[in-house]
Amino acid sequence: MSLVAQDTIEVTDEDRLELQSHFPYAGVKLSELSVQEERLILFYIRGMSKAAAGRASGYRNLDHVYDVFKKPKIQKAIEYLREEMREEIKFDKNTATTMYLEAHRKSATATEEKNVVDSLCKLHGLFAPEQATQVNINVDKIQQLERLPDAELLKLAGIDMSYLEPKGGKDDK
Known part of the structure; x- marks a missing residue:
């Protein structure tokens, strides 16, 4: 049993096709990046360091990997994909409220219900701050x-x- 084998990130052809579908919006033409550069972007966007993404995508020379990351088209693609990821994971008060209400509905004890209500009150600013005597x-x-x-x-x-x-x-x- 190897821990490395379980934690490896795979890049499939479907992943590459999805990446390529974002290229027109990122200002990158379909034929501008090589397969290796596409894999490099995918590994990097999924959380690997630049060096690890370079090794995983087959680069032998790490200096060359850093040069690839300096290319304007690579930078444009990465910036666009990061912005897309931010939009996908946007978390706001409404989402938190929905999650708290779901937790309240599933709570088994009065203590759990009280904790959820307290959290909702804090989230929406309903608790007045305690007035401490200041000297x-x-x-x-x-x-x-x-x-x-x-x-x-x-x-x-x-x-x-x-x-x-x-x-x-x-x-x-």
């Missing part, structure tokens, strides 16, 4: 804070003076 203290030197009396420090912290006094219970006299 801004502009102090040039730490020594200035050290010299302040307790009353001033409590005032800066937003707490009144009675905070320091112990609260008496019913049994205190």
